[in-house]
Amino acid sequence: MKSKQKKLNAAIVGYGYMGKIRKKIIETSSHMELVGICDTNKNSILADDSVKCKIYDSYEKLLKSKVDIIFVCTPNSFSPEIVVSSLKKGKHVFCEKPPGRTLDDVKMMMAAEKENPSLKLMFGFNHRYHPGILEAKTIVDGGRFGKILFLKGIYGKSGGKDYLQSWRNRKEISGGGILVDQGIHMLDLFRYFCGDFDEIKGFLSKMFWDSDVEDNAFVYLKNKEGQVATLHSSATLWKHTFKLEIFLEEAYLIVSGLLSKTGSYGRETLTFGRRQFEDESFALGNPREEIIYFDQDLSWTTEVEKFIECIFKDKKVENSSSYDALKVMELIDRIYRDETIIDGPIYKLKGEKIQ
Amino acid sequence: MKNVVFNDMGREAEFKPDPIFKKYLKLTESDIKKEFKYKKQLKVSDCPACESRKNSKAFSKFGFQYVECQNCGTVYMSPHMEDSRIKEHFLNSQSIRFWRDTLSKATQDKRKEKIYNHRWQWINDTVEEYLSGDRNIADFNSKNMDYVIELLNNKYFNKKLIVNPYFNIEDVTDNDLKRKLSLASDPRNLFSNKNSINITTLFEVIDYTSDVDTLMKTTKNLLCKGGLCFITTISISGFDLQVLWENSRSIFPVDRINVLSQKGLELLFKRHGFEILEFSTPGVLDFDIVESEFKKHPDLPIPRFIRTVLARDDEQLKQDFQNFLQVNKLSSFARIVLRKK
Numbered sequence: 001m002k003s004k005q006k007k008l009n010a011a012i013v014g015y016g017y018m019g020k021i022r023k024k025i026i027e028t029s030s031h032m033e034l035v036g037i038c039d040t041n042k043n044s045i046l047a048d049d050s051v052k053c054k055i056y057d058s059y060e061k062l063l064k065s066k067v068d069i070i071f072v073c074t075p076n077s078f079s080p081e082i083v084v085s086s087l088k089k090g091k092h093v094f095c096e097k098p099p100g101r102t103l104d105d106v107k108m109m110m111a112a113e114k115e116n117p118s119l120k121l122m123f124g125f126n127h128r129y130h131p132g133i134l135e136a137k138t139i140v141d142g143g144r145f146g147k148i149l150f151l152k153g154i155y156g157k158s159g160g161k162d163y164l165q166s167w168r169n170r171k172e173i174s175g176g177g178i179l180v181d182q183g184i185h186m187l188d189l190f191r192y193f194c195g196d197f198d199e200i201k202g203f204l205s206k207m208f209w210d211s212d213v214e215d216n217a218f219v220y221l222k223n224k225e226g227q228v229a230t231l232h233s234s235a236t237l238w239k240h241t242f243k244l245e246i247f248l249e250e251a252y253l254i255v256s257g258l259l260s261k262t263g264s265y266g267r268e269t270l271t272f273g274r275r276q277f278e279d280e281s282f283a284l285g286n287p288r289e290e291i292i293y294f295d296q297d298l299s300w301t302t303e304v305e306k307f308i309e310c311i312f313k314d315k316k317v318e319n320s321s322s323y324d325a326l327k328v329m330e331l332i333d334r335i336y337r338d339e340t341i342i343d344g345p346i347y348k349l350k351g352e353k354i355q
Numbered sequence: 356m357k358n359v360v361f362n363d364m365g366r367e368a369e370f371k372p373d374p375i376f377k378k379y380l381k382l383t384e385s386d387i388k389k390e391f392k393y394k395k396q397l398k399v400s401d402c403p404a405c406e407s408r409k410n411s412k413a414f415s416k417f418g419f420q421y422v423e424c425q426n427c428g429t430v431y432m433s434p435h436m437e438d439s440r441i442k443e444h445f446l447n448s449q450s451i452r453f454w455r456d457t458l459s460k461a462t463q464d465k466r467k468e469k470i471y472n473h474r475w476q477w478i479n480d481t482v483e484e485y486l487s488g489d490r491n492i493a494d495f496n497s498k499n500m501d502y503v504i505e506l507l508n509n510k511y512f513n514k515k516l517i518v519n520p521y522f523n524i525e526d527v528t529d530n531d532l533k534r535k536l537s538l539a540s541d542p543r544n545l546f547s548n549k550n551s552i553n554i555t556t557l558f559e560v561i562d563y564t565s566d567v568d569t570l571m572k573t574t575k576n577l578l579c580k581g582g583l584c585f586i587t588t589i590s591i592s593g594f595d596l597q598v599l600w601e602n603s604r605s606i607f608p609v610d611r612i613n614v615l616s617q618k619g620l621e622l623l624f625k626r627h628g629f630e631i632l633e634f635s636t637p638g639v640l641d642f643d644i645v646e647s648e649f650k651k652h653p654d655l656p657i658p659r660f661i662r663t664v665l666a667r668d669d670e671q672l673k674q675d676f677q678n679f680l681q682v683n684k685l686s687s688f689a690r691i692v693l694r695k696k
Contacts, residue, residue, distance in 0.1 A: 135484075138484050142483045289362045290359055291360040292357050292360075293360065293682065294358075295358070
């Protein structure tokens with residue numbers, strides 16, 4: 001992109017964890033100018049000395065100002081309405097995942113997008129741009145190691161002491177539990193590597209946390225090519241874990257760890273091994289592995305830069321598009337509708353059995 | 356920037372079997388003393404990595420002084436000989452003849468298995484990731500005829516250009532191969548190939564080049580935009596060189612007149628406008644080198660902690676230790692991929 005291009009006015013709706021991340025990205029971009037932040041809790045913005053732009057307590061007021069892009073960083077129950085209103089007011093929209101709470105939410109946003117074809121809508125599936133994933137995708141797409149046989153993904157966290165208080169675990173706001181919160185990234189990656197899946201089996205459980213959403217999801221998926229993917233999404237993995245294993249006909253790739261602010265998911269690596277058969281009699285099943293360590297996470301920035309590029313060049317959003325959002329929410333919708341709840345004891349935080 | 360780590364181990368003896376390598380060193384010392392006895396022909400130089408003039412004495416090898424750059428920690432020979440003299444040494448000295456006739460032959464299979472094959476795989480994988488279309492490669496200043504023969508036999512590349520080889524082309528006995536050879540004896544006459552080359556290789560060439568700056572400029576000029584440069588070298592920041600220092604058998608003229616630090620390597624590549632795509636130290640020999648030197652010379656001034664580790668004589672520990680060196684870029688063998696901006 002040419003740096004001489006006119007800067008786009010950007011604003012943020014929702015100034016929580018993600019809103020603050022977006023603020024940094026906008027401020028470091030040479031293509032955007034942060035002109036407004038909106039939060040119903042105006043004090044949370046006022047408490048931040050680094051905020052120099054105009055502050056709003058209603059997104060409707062913000063939409064009346066001269067803004068080109070709206071970053072929607074609100075809880076899931078609010079984002080669809082804000083996305084639709086923003087598009088109707090002629091703004092480009094970047095919305096955090098998940099794309100609302102339900103499939104209908106996505107369809108509503110897509111309808112507004114269709115009515116405003118000159119505007120761009122992208123959803124925040126930044127994991128596609130993590131260095132380990134980018135490297136793995138390049139290797140897979142290169143085609144030298146055959147087609148993907150299966151994928152195995154584990155993504156989980158320990159919940160944390162505020163787990164029960166978080167809006168993320170209140171169904172009326174979030175629409176679901178760990179699957180729609182974090183597991184959605186892994187499902188999106190499954191689609192990124194293997195395309196759409198048509199067969200799904202899932203088990204959801206409330207094993208530990210006394211909340212109205214699932215704290216564990218075990219999902220099996222299969223597509224028409226016969227490729228299988230398995231996901232374990234968990235809020236009871238006491239060690240923060242991200243691991244995606246990709247087994248190809250001639251090799252395997254394991255993306256493990258995630259570069260993040262706290263580093264709690266461990267160093268991001270990509271392990272690469274080639275299949276060994278008869279010609280490697282002494283090392284059968286234990287091939288020489290290559291482990292790539294990455295030192296920089298540009299996923300947030302890259303994703304937004306791609307979005308800006310779509311706006312400047314009037315290109316169709318191909319990655320993390322509303323179609324991607326729809327397809328991944330279809331999977332989640334099917335899992336939630338077909339769910340088989342594992343009957344198990346539910347424990348309070350200190351391990352006291354209550355049910 | 357990527358850092359690549361491997362899970363296998365190596366033994367120095369596989370590549371430098373002791374009695375043969377000792378003889379090679381002895382012959383080299385005698386050659387060097389004979390060929391470079393006129394010290395007036397030597398030239399004092401600035402740091403080949405960061406161009407700093409500030410340095411302090413590091414140690415001497417075969418009577419020649421090595422200094423340590425005060426800015427980036429690079430160790431280099433100063434004063435040093437000119438490239439033309441170095442090339443002459445690689446073309447005609449008795450030690451190099453011994454290397455080709457004896458040492459190289461004795462270790463040929465291991466070198467092919469553990470060095471060349473991995474090298475091709477590395478280049479192929481990286482090229483597949485970053486380049487598309489024709490794969491036109493230029494190898495610079497290679498002193499290793501076996502490697503160049505491997506390159507000429509490699510069908511993966513469309514065009515192969517051998518630039519300024521440090522061995523006699525006449526020694527390539529296979530006439531079919533000779534016919535395939537596209538040679539640029541003088542790197543200054545590369546204009547006809549400008550922009551057609553998208554891969555260059557400098558395998559341990561920085562180590563024995565007196566004018567690193569010109570080498571990097573020539574490489575960059577030859578490459579098309581976005582083209583890749585593959586480099587292997589040994590770095591003074593690595594474990595065995597830091598521990599053994601002047602007692603290291605890996606540093607000696609003229610094979611290693613420059614031993615750049617990691618900081619120095621990064622400064623050099625950035626100064627020449629390259630983007631570093633990969634900087635790894637996937638060495639597998641550091642621990643083994645220190646261990647075998649210590650076994651041969653128990654009075655070596657080795658830190659107590661390292662002595663304690665060596666005394667454990669635990670294979671798993673050795674592997675874990677070497678792995679730690681790789682993960683944290685502390686092995687002395689460095690491999691680097693650069694991209695021309």
